[in-house]
Amino acid sequence: MGAAAVKAWTEDATEQIATAEVLNAAGTSTGERLALIICDNAIEFMMIAFTEVEKLLVHKAIKPKDWSETKGNFHKLLSFTVSQEPKLGPHSSDIQSFHNTRNDLYHVGKPLSVKAEHVNKYLSIAKSAVQILLGESLSKEDWEKKVAVLNQAISGHVGKKIKATVTVEVKDGVVQVVTSTVLAHKETLCVVIDAFNSKMGAPPTLESLQKSLMLSGAGYLSGANLSKRIYDARRIGLIQKGDLILTPKGRKLVAQKIVDLN
Numbered sequence: 334m335g336a337a338a339v340k341a342w343t344e345d346a347t348e349q350i351a352t353a354e355v356l357n358a359a360g361t362s363t364g365e366r367l368a369l370i371i372c373d374n375a376i377e378f379m380m381i382a383f384t385e386v387e388k389l390l391v392h393k394a395i396k397p398k399d400w401s402e403t404k405g406n407f408h409k410l411l412s413f414t415v416s417q418e419p420k421l422g423p424h425s426s427d428i429q430s431f432h433n434t435r436n437d438l439y440h441v442g443k444p445l446s447v448k449a450e451h452v453n454k455y456l457s458i459a460k461s462a463v464q465i466l467l468g469e470s471l472s473k474e475d476w477e478k479k480v481a482v483l484n485q486a487i488s489g490h491v492g493k494k495i496k497a498t499v500t501v502e503v504k505d506g507v508v509q510v511v512t513s514t515v516l517a518h519k520e521t522l523c524v525v526i527d528a529f530n531s532k533m534g535a536p537p538t539l540e541s542l543q544k545s546l547m548l549s550g551a552g553y554l555s556g557a558n559l560s561k562r563i564y565d566a567r568r569i570g571l572i573q574k575g576d577l578i579l580t581p582k583g584r585k586l587v588a589q590k591i592v593d594l595n
Contacts, residue, residue: 342378343382343463347463348483353369353372353375353452354456356368365452369451370435370438372455373431377410379463380411381410383467384414395413411425411429424461427455431455499512501532507529507544509549510548518554518562520586520587520590522546523586524591530578536577542559566583
């Protein structure tokens with residue numbers, strides 16, 4: 334996000350989106366429902382902020398009385414925002430559809446369920462809206478850091494560590510590990526090594542570990558960087574010397590961070 338200070342309304346919007354991402358990754362139906370509701374609130378918040386404080390369009394593009402009526406009606410708010418910022422247009426149909434689902438979940442209380450991948454699509458739109466409406470460009474790493482910090486803050490205040498859910502698939506003789514949260518480098522390394530040993534019944538070679546990390550979204554752990562991370566993990570007693578097998582300390586670290594390897 335650079336050295337420049339982030340505007341208060343942008344910080345508010347991105348925190349809402351990160352909160353929704355944490356809840357969506359919890360692997361619960363309630364988390365997914367709440368995540369969609371919060372994500373929709375972030376979208377609405379950004380559209381209002383765009384007009385009132387980002388572009389100062391009240392009086393300039395719309396009369397105060399008309400704005401009061403417009404921002405109280407989501408469909409009108411969306412239409413007006415798109416008229417002022419056409420780049421949001423390609424997302425407008427999806428935004429309206431997700432908002433309708435949100436109303437069914439929140440106002441009507443319909444016994445609906447939403448899937449994590451469904452919420453992920455709305456989260457992706459919300460992240461795009463941060464740049465389109467608020468002019469703030471965040472990288473994937475920026476978002477991961479925000480989610481990790483928020484996850485840590487939540488777990489610290491409730492006094493419990495939030496474990497990540499993990500799924501593992503075997504692909505072309507290596508493993509793909511998908512987690513519901515952001516892990517530190519040493520945690521990612523240990524989780525993938527543990528998954529490989531569990532699924533393949535043997536420790537990975539350096540090459541197969543690198544391929545597994547690449548498939549698992551940790552391609553930055555490769556080459557000299559991977560060798561250094563393995564060296565560091567061995568130095569603090571997480572990986573055995575010789576084969577790529579976790580020590581009891583390494584297995585304990587994995588058990589503290591994840592719910593299960595399936």
